[in-house]
Amino acid sequence: MxxxxxxxxxxxxxxxxxxxxxxxxxxxxxxxxxxxxxxxxxxxxxxxxxxxxxxxxxxxxxxxxxxxxxxxxxxxxxxxxxxxxxxxxxxxxxxxxxxxxxxxxxxxxxxxxxxxxxxxxxxxxxxxxxxxxxxxxxxxxxxxxxxxxxxxxxxxxxxxxxxxxxxxxxxxxxxxxxxxxxxxxHGQPEEIYSKLAVEPVLRMHLLALIASGTVRSTSSILSFFERTFWAHQFKDMDKLTTVVDRTLRRLEEWGFITMASSDFVSADELEERGVRPTSLGMRVAQLYLDPLTAHQLILGLGSHRGLSAFAALQLLSSTLEMRPALRVKVKEYDLIQDALLQHHDKLLVEEPTLYDEEYDAFLASVKTALMLHEWTEEKDEPYLLETFDVRPGELKVKLQTADWLLYAMVELCKLLGFKELLAELMKIRVRLEYGVREELLPLLKLKGIGRVRSRQLFAAGFKTVGHLKAAPAGALERVLGEKLGQSVREQLEGKTPREQKPEQQASLSGY
DNA sequence: GGACGGTGAAACTTCAGGTTGCCTC
DNA sequence: GAAGTTTCACCGTCC
Structure with missing residues (x-):
C-alpha cells in the first residue's frame, strides 16, 4: 500500500x-x-x-x-x-x-x-x-x-x-x-428499511388516507398497505394489521374518525367496518399534524380557559413536532425550576412527578417554552445563546415550527368553538414571529417596521397608530430616517398599506 | 506572610440534522 | 465513551 x-x-x-x-x-x-x-x-x-x-x-x-x-x-x-x-x-x-x-x-x-x-x-x-x-x-x-x-x-x-x-x-x-x-x-452500506410501521408515521398516513377518502373501510385499508414497501420488505401483514387496528381505535377515541359498528368479529383479522373522517379529523389531516399532537393540543386548549402566552408555548413545546426540545443542562436547573414555579398554576400540560420517566422531557419543554417566551420579551440572539445555549440557527427552526403549531391551534379552536382563546393565540403568534412584547403589536402593521424599529418608535413616544398620525413634521424621520419616515407617513395616509395575513389583521384590529 | 500566577491532573459536562407540514399577498 | 471545559490543588514568585 x-x-x-x-x-x-x-x-x-x-x-x-x-x-x-x-x-x-x-x-x-x-x-x-x-x-x-x-x-x-x-x-x-x-x-x-x-x-x-x-x-x-x-x-x-x-x-x-x-x-x-x-x-x-x-x-x-x-x-x-x-x-x-x-x-x-x-x-x-x-x-x-x-x-x-x-x-x-x-x-x-x-x-x-x-x-x-x-x-x-x-x-x-x-x-x-x-x-x-x-x-x-x-x-x-x-x-x-x-x-x-x-x-x-x-x-x-x-x-x-x-x-x-x-x-x-x-x-x-x-x-x-x-x-x-x-x-x-470495504464494508457494505446498510439496507434501507421502511418506517411505515413506526406509530407516529402510520398514524399520520392512516388519517390522511381516511380523510382524503382513499379508503373507506378496514379491508380497503389493509389492501392499501399490502401494496406498500413495508409489506414488500417484511411480508408480515400480521404485525401491520395489529398496529393498524390499534391506531384506528385511537383515532376513533380522539374523535378524528368514526367506525361503523360491525356484526361479525374474527379473531386474527381486522373486523370489516366502514371508516369515515370527522370534520375535526379532516382538519387535522389537512394541517399535517400528527394526530397524537392534535389530540394533545385539543386536550390542553380545552383544559383551561384563561390562556397565558407561556402556557401556550409550553403546550406546543411538548409535542413531537418540536423535538428535539432543548436539553436542560446541569447549570440551568435552577433557572428552569424558577420558571416552572412562576407559571406552574397556568400550565395546560399536567406536570409529571419527579420520578417519572418523562420528567426530563417535561423540563425540556419548559426550557423550550421559556426560551421562546424570552424571545417574545424582545431578548436578542446573543442573550438567548448565553442563557439557553440556543444558537441563532436553532432558534430559527424552533420559531418556524412553533409558528406552524400556533396556526394549527388557532384552526383547532375555531373548529371546537373555543372562541375566547382565538385572539390570545393569534397575538402570541405575531409576537413570536416578530419577537416583540404585546405593546408593540399596533406598530407592526406598518411596512418596514419590525422588532427593532417598532421599539424605537415606542421609546420615542409613538405607541399607537394614532400617535404616529399626530406626529409633528420631521418627528418620524428623526426616529426612522428620511426614507422610511416618509414611507410610514404615506402608509398612514392610506396610500400603501402593508400586506397582511388575515390572522394578523384579526389579532391587531383589536388595538 | 500573603497575594498572585502558572501548571497539570482530576472532575465534570455534554454530545447531528432535517423535511414538510398551514395560509397568503 | 471521549472530547472539551472547569475546577482545584500545588508550587514558585514577587511584593
Missing part, C-alpha cells in the same frame, strides 16, 4: 492533514460529530493559517443585528481561511461560507453532517475526524456506512479539473485503522 507522510504540526492528525491540504493549494472538508468539536477544530486549524479574508470575516460578524459569541469566533476563524459550519449558524452565514468556499476564499470547512446532505460542496479532500457519535441511551455508536459514503463522496472537484479526490479516515491506532478499512472502505 502506498503511504504518504504529512508534516506533524500539531497533536491532532486531522488538523495536520487539513493544513497540508491548504499548503498544497487545495481545499478540505473536515467532518466531525458535534458542534463543539467543529468549532474547536476550526479554531485549531485557523490558528496555523495565514489567510486574509477580512471582508468575509466582517460579513459573518455582522450577519445578525448584534453579534453573538458564535459570530465572533466564526469571524475570527474566517479571517484566516478556515471556518466551522453546523445547524447553529444563521442561514445568512451558511450561505456566505458556502459561496466563499466555492470561490476558493476558504481553505477548510469543519462541519457536522450539515454539509454531507443537500448542499453540493465538493472539495479536494474530505477528512473524517471521527466515526463515532453519541446517541442518548445507547452510548457511542459507529456512524452508518451510508453516512461515511456521503462524506467521502464530497471529495474531488471535477469542475476544477481535479483528476482525483481524497477521502481520509482518522484512526487512533493500527488495529483501529484495520477496523475502519474493513467497516467503511
Amino acid at each position: 502506498q503511504s504518504v507522510r504529512i508534516p506533524e504540526v500539531t497533536d491532532d492528525p486531522s488538523v495536520d492533514i487539513a493544513l497540508d491540504t491548504v499548503a498544497k493549494g487545495k481545499q478540505a472538508l473536515v467532518f466531525v460529530t458535534s458542534k463543539r468539536s467543529a468549532e474547536k477544530t476550526a479554531e485549531d486549524i485557523a490558528r496555523k493559517l495565514k489567510g486574509k479574508q477580512e471582508g468575509l470575516a466582517r460579513q459573518l460578524l455582522t450577519a445578525l443585528s448584534r453579534p453573538t459569541k458564535q459570530c465572533e469566533r466564526l469571524a475570527k476563524c474566517a479571517s484566516r481561511g478556515a471556518v466551522f459550519h453546523h445547524a447553529g449558524l444563521a442561514q445568512k452565514q451558511r450561505d456566505l461560507i458556502e459561496t466563499a468556499f466555492r470561490e476558493g476564499k476558504l481553505g477548510v470547512i469543519v462541519c457536522t453532517p450539515t454539509l454531507a446532505y443537500g448542499v453540493n460542496l465538493p472539495s479536494f479532500r474530505t477528512i473524517v475526524k471521527s466515526v463515532k457519535r453519541y446517541e442518548s441511551g445507547r452510548g457511542l455508536r459507529w456512524i452508518p456506512v451510508l453516512e461515511y459514503l456521503q462524506y467521502a463522496g464530497r471529495s474531488g472537484r471535477p469542475d476544477f479539473h481535479d483528476d482525483h479526490g481524497e477521502a481520509v479516515l482518522i484512526a487512533s491506532s493500527e488495529p483501529e485503522a484495520e477496523e475502519l478499512l474493513e467497516r467503511y472502505v
Whole structure:
C-alpha cells in the first residue's frame, strides 16, 4: 500500500492533514460529530493559517443585528481561511461560507453532517475526524456506512479539473485503522428499511388516507398497505394489521374518525367496518399534524380557559413536532425550576412527578417554552445563546415550527368553538414571529417596521397608530430616517398599506 | 506572610440534522 | 465513551 507522510504540526492528525491540504493549494472538508468539536477544530486549524479574508470575516460578524459569541469566533476563524459550519449558524452565514468556499476564499470547512446532505460542496479532500457519535441511551455508536459514503463522496472537484479526490479516515491506532478499512472502505452500506410501521408515521398516513377518502373501510385499508414497501420488505401483514387496528381505535377515541359498528368479529383479522373522517379529523389531516399532537393540543386548549402566552408555548413545546426540545443542562436547573414555579398554576400540560420517566422531557419543554417566551420579551440572539445555549440557527427552526403549531391551534379552536382563546393565540403568534412584547403589536402593521424599529418608535413616544398620525413634521424621520419616515407617513395616509395575513389583521384590529 | 500566577491532573459536562407540514399577498 | 471545559490543588514568585 502506498503511504504518504504529512508534516506533524500539531497533536491532532486531522488538523495536520487539513493544513497540508491548504499548503498544497487545495481545499478540505473536515467532518466531525458535534458542534463543539467543529468549532474547536476550526479554531485549531485557523490558528496555523495565514489567510486574509477580512471582508468575509466582517460579513459573518455582522450577519445578525448584534453579534453573538458564535459570530465572533466564526469571524475570527474566517479571517484566516478556515471556518466551522453546523445547524447553529444563521442561514445568512451558511450561505456566505458556502459561496466563499466555492470561490476558493476558504481553505477548510469543519462541519457536522450539515454539509454531507443537500448542499453540493465538493472539495479536494474530505477528512473524517471521527466515526463515532453519541446517541442518548445507547452510548457511542459507529456512524452508518451510508453516512461515511456521503462524506467521502464530497471529495474531488471535477469542475476544477481535479483528476482525483481524497477521502481520509482518522484512526487512533493500527488495529483501529484495520477496523475502519474493513467497516467503511470495504464494508457494505446498510439496507434501507421502511418506517411505515413506526406509530407516529402510520398514524399520520392512516388519517390522511381516511380523510382524503382513499379508503373507506378496514379491508380497503389493509389492501392499501399490502401494496406498500413495508409489506414488500417484511411480508408480515400480521404485525401491520395489529398496529393498524390499534391506531384506528385511537383515532376513533380522539374523535378524528368514526367506525361503523360491525356484526361479525374474527379473531386474527381486522373486523370489516366502514371508516369515515370527522370534520375535526379532516382538519387535522389537512394541517399535517400528527394526530397524537392534535389530540394533545385539543386536550390542553380545552383544559383551561384563561390562556397565558407561556402556557401556550409550553403546550406546543411538548409535542413531537418540536423535538428535539432543548436539553436542560446541569447549570440551568435552577433557572428552569424558577420558571416552572412562576407559571406552574397556568400550565395546560399536567406536570409529571419527579420520578417519572418523562420528567426530563417535561423540563425540556419548559426550557423550550421559556426560551421562546424570552424571545417574545424582545431578548436578542446573543442573550438567548448565553442563557439557553440556543444558537441563532436553532432558534430559527424552533420559531418556524412553533409558528406552524400556533396556526394549527388557532384552526383547532375555531373548529371546537373555543372562541375566547382565538385572539390570545393569534397575538402570541405575531409576537413570536416578530419577537416583540404585546405593546408593540399596533406598530407592526406598518411596512418596514419590525422588532427593532417598532421599539424605537415606542421609546420615542409613538405607541399607537394614532400617535404616529399626530406626529409633528420631521418627528418620524428623526426616529426612522428620511426614507422610511416618509414611507410610514404615506402608509398612514392610506396610500400603501402593508400586506397582511388575515390572522394578523384579526389579532391587531383589536388595538 | 500573603497575594498572585502558572501548571497539570482530576472532575465534570455534554454530545447531528432535517423535511414538510398551514395560509397568503 | 471521549472530547472539551472547569475546577482545584500545588508550587514558585514577587511584593
